[in-house]
Amino acid sequence: MTKYPKNYMMIRKKYGHLMKAHEEAGKIACEAGPLDEKTGNLVQLAACAALRSEGGVHSHARRAIQAGASMNEVYHTLALLISTVGFPTTAAAFSWLGDLRKKKKPKDRPC
Numbered sequence: 001m002t003k004y005p006k007n008y009m010m011i012r013k014k015y016g017h018l019m020k021a022h023e024e025a026g027k028i029a030c031e032a033g034p035l036d037e038k039t040g041n042l043v044q045l046a047a048c049a050a051l052r053s054e055g056g057v058h059s060h061a062r063r064a065i066q067a068g069a070s071m072n073e074v075y076h077t078l079a080l081l082i083s084t085v086g087f088p089t090t091a092a093a094f095s096w097l098g099d100l101r102k103k104k105k106p107k108d109r110p111c
Contacts, residue, residue, distance in 0.1 A: 005055060038067035042077045049078055049093035050085045057096040 004012070012019040030040055041064035048056025061074050074097065082090045 005059075007055075036067075038064055038069050038073075041067055042069060042073065045074065046077050046081060049081055049089065052089055052092060054092075054096045054099075057093050058100060061097055061100055 030037065035043070041060050045057060045060035045064055048060055064074055064077075065071070075094070078090055078093045078097070081093070
């Protein structure tokens with residue numbers, strides 16, 4: 001069974017219909033084009049880093065790794081952002097990746 005963060009589960013419990021639509025939209029987006037699951041999650045990882053979404057960086061880094069990305073690919077995805085989003089945002093995302101190395105990696109949903 002997929003393990004979700006507590007906050008996600010709280011929102012899911014309170015707004016189940018909304019979260020179901022959110023999850024379905026994500027699934028449809030993943031299936032809409034030629035990118036494979038790994039690449040899709042690396043793209044989403046970059047977007048989350050640019051938005052400074054710590055939880056999103058954790059989630060999409062885990063998902064990318066589960067889809068076959070190496071840690072080098074995950075780190076390189078973030079390194080590519082430095083000239084676009086700047087050093088502070090990129091450095092924060094690198095720090096959040098460090099969080100994953102410190103704790104057990106739970107199973108997560110695909111793409």
